[in-house]
Amino acid sequence: MDQDFIPLSALQHFLYCPRQCALIHTERLWAENQQTAEGLLMHDRVDKIHSGRRRGVRTACALPIVNPALGISGVADVVEFSDGSCPNVFPVEYKRGRKKAHRADEVQLCAQALCLEAMLDVSIPEGALFYGLTRRRVAVLFDQELRNLTCEIISATRELLLSGKTPLPQYLPKRCDSCSLFDLCQPRLLGRRKPVSDWLTEQTKEESCGDN
Template identity: 35%
Template sequence: MSDTAVLPVGGGREPAQVTLSSLEHYTYCARQCGLILLEDAFADDAATVRGTLLHQRVDTPGNRGRGRLRVVHALPVWHDGYGLTGTCDTVEIHTDGRILPVEHKSGRYHPGGPADVQAAAQAICLQEMFHRPVPQAAVYSSADRRRHLIDVTPELHERVLAATRAVRALLDTSTLPPPAADTRCRRCSMATGCMPRVLARTERYGKALDGLFTLDDREDDHHP
């Protein structure tokens, strides 16, 4: 893993804490993350409800044994140097000392996607807390009904740090990012409140808006 550090903000102050879940939101869509963090906005749809129900089953705190495997649920984690904090859905502690965080998702898994960043961030926090290498993380997809192992490579480590810096900058400036207005919006539960295509002024919506303020020449003829 990379040893690159996230530097504190100016004046030697401690960096603003960044939640692990916000890294996933930002990696998926910066505006979605901004709406959640800056405007406390969130909207449910079928997918988010499924995710909530899934996490209710795995987020009950506890320390359970399963054969020679120790499984910890809802484990709080953090990294003081990077200013990261959050909760792991599941952490497996093996008898050989291997530690594996497992992030649970209700939807399908997309290799290299936002879930990888969140799961890798969990591994980075656990490595700092337990002072031992945590080279892998896992994402369990309820839709796929399988676990996907992720190698926390230096490149993925840097993606985590880049997302952390971006979220912290968003919090520091309180500036809402512009909408994406692309295919991601179709799957986003917040699309209605975000109004991506209107605010992004796509060609279709731009013409419609301009038309609202354009007088028809024929109408002018009826006025003195």
């Protein structure tokens, strides 16, 4: 990992699962499954469909973005620039699935807005997430709560990646079974292993009982 800049994708990976984040960005492991392959195809289509200017809106696709102060960088799927006396900058992130219970997608989008604000010296009040399964945009308000959460996740992700350590797995079926790194992570097997300290404690107890 570049010690100066955290990739925006790492923030989403961290919120989904810190171990997944470390496997991808520290150990450089990756594997494809149906979900990730469909996601790549969607992003390819986005780059081809959304381009140029239409109805007073100029659209930039696959736009490199960075916020040096926060130490984050990445690529925005789509950024819409509206014309008029008060030009508006509106980031749109494309996801293959549907709206999630956790806020990983919102944090990733908010981090894009923070990059664009730093680059363009503008205020960006909101953006949108487009989900492929529902074919709808979901508006995301970049309020102070989401901005604070995003900054907290940036700090936590940086701390994890700079530590160079990969957290032990914790098997959660809804999260783990759909992860493309399932076979590399081995959460069912490794998640059952007890820490060495617990094993030593058990052995000490057994020896003490045997002496009585």
